[in-house]
Amino acid sequence: MPRSENPPQMETASERVQRHRKELWDRLIERGAGPNFRDDRTLRSFSLGEVAEILGVSGSYLRQLSIDGLGPTPELGTAGRRSYTLRQINELRAYLASARPKEALKFCPRRREGEKLQIISVDSGSAGSASTTTSFYLAQGLALQGYRVLAIDLDPMGSLSKMFGYHFPAIHFSDHHVSMYGALSYDDDRSSMSSVIGPTLFDGLDLVPGTSELEMFERESTKRFHNEGLRYPDASIKMVSALKEVEANYDVVVIHCGRGSFLTAGAYEAATGVLVTVRPEWPEIASMTMSLDFFSHFFTLIERGGRSVNHDFTKFLVTRHNPRDVSQQEAVALLRDSLGDDLLTATVWESDAIREAGLKKRSLYELVAGAVGRSAYEQAMETLNSMNAEVMDLISEVWGRPPMYVSRASRTAGKASS
Known part of the structure; x- marks a missing residue:
């Protein structure tokens, strides 16, 4: 007999929806289909x-x-x-x-005493610029190199979480919070930061998933900001405090920014570095240029609260690059001339291998070359590893260490080519 056969009599519309929600959620939990990491995913040797x-x-x-x-x-x-x-x-x-x-x-590149936690916010400078894929491969690449990494998904649709194999990242109805909402909540029953962190397939890489709760946090933050006459969003202070709770457990935090204003402001205040992705096409570059006003607005909000924004680096990354396209070659040249050293030397190429791995709900790091074609695999891995190498050298520079990853990636690429 269906549980909803005899609903309460004087039931309001909202109560009815909530009842259906709870019944469906309870059934999903009974079937083992609640929010969790995929049981059938294992990492290859x-x-x-x-x-x-x-x-x-x-x-x-x-x-x-x-x-x-x-x-x-x-x-x-x-x-x-x-x-x-x-x-x-x-x-x-x-x-x-x-x-x-x-x-x-x-x-063993883990940070030593006196070296600060590196928090890298990855944001999209234009639509379709692969900020989610960039966050995914950066987090996994850092973990493969021996760093202790925490990935945080601030997208209510859970785009990064899906790549990690997370079930139902866009909905969440249980009493236990699994997103940053729990650690940032304004309620007295705020969760600890450690309680919203879960493991991934990669040893040394953890994840805070993105769920629809994050939209609720944006609404609550907007209401507080306007109704209480706040001079700056206190959500950003909460982000900084939450990350301090687990600072000792990680070397690098990779934050995938969503479209939420207050969550993004929090990511920027907590960050020690920012990585902005952009496609080398004229409309996307124009979109990215206009979005810089959006970024500047976040910094203004933070500075209005009497706190300075002191990022160790703000870098731009060309993604989905077709180096054979003459128009894209011109676009990259313009970006390099305008941004100088703030544009990473490496570009991530448009790749069927990356796309096919995504269709398999895997990363290239999780697959062997034969799964997507050896030539395409090696070419894609070369561009991804070059990107990661530059970021790791930036981290080394902040920590006062000599750079070594770009040169190692170059030697490896040369060996593969030969």
Whole structure:
């Protein structure tokens, strides 16, 4: 018998909708279909050659470590081929950092005492500029390189969360908050920051999902800002305070900004660096240029509250780039001439491999080359790794370390090309 067969008599329209909502949600929970990470997703193991490339050592060196029983024991496949899980790769990092202390930073790049948490806000300068995909690959790429990473999705539609395999990222009806709404709520029963963080497939990479709760937070913030005569959005202070709660657990936070004004202002105040994505097409560049007024408005709100905006860097990234398109070549040249060093040298190419991986609900890091075509895979990985390398060198510079990732990515790309 359906639970709603005998509804209460004097029921209002809102009560009826809420009752249906609760009944449907309870049924979903019973079926194990509530908001959670996909049960059927696992992260593949990485071949010895891939691990050598990730760690920046030779395959023969890793093979000898395995023979000598040093470091984690890899899985042996057909013909004695060795492979490692990501957790084992991180164990290898710890071993190599201890065995070769002069290269400890290379193997274990986690921040040391006195180095501040890096918070990178990734925002879209124009429609369709792949800010979600950029956030996704940046977070996973950093985790593969040994950083402890927290990804935060501020999109109420949960676009980044979907890429991580999160169920129902756009709706949330349970009593337990799973988005930043819980940690930023104005209610007395505000959740702790740690309670809204969940694991991902990648060892060392956690996620705060984006849900429709975030729209409710925007509405509450707008009401407070106008009705209480606030001089600046206190939502941004809440964002800073929430991240301080878990600061010791991470090296880098990647925030995927949505379209919410107050949440984005909070992301910008908390951020130590900003990455703006833009497509190299004239209408998108015009849109990005106008959106800079939007960004400036956020900074003004923060400064109006007597707090300065001191980002370590604000960089622009060209995405969905077709280097064979003459018009796009001209667009990139204009951006480079106008933005100078604030435009990353690397551009992320338009890629069928990235698109096909997305259709498989995976990233290229999660797939082997054969799954999307080796040539397309290697070309896409080269552009993604080059982007990540530049960002990691920016982080190293902030921490007072010498740059090393761009040069390593260049050597790897050259080896792949040859």
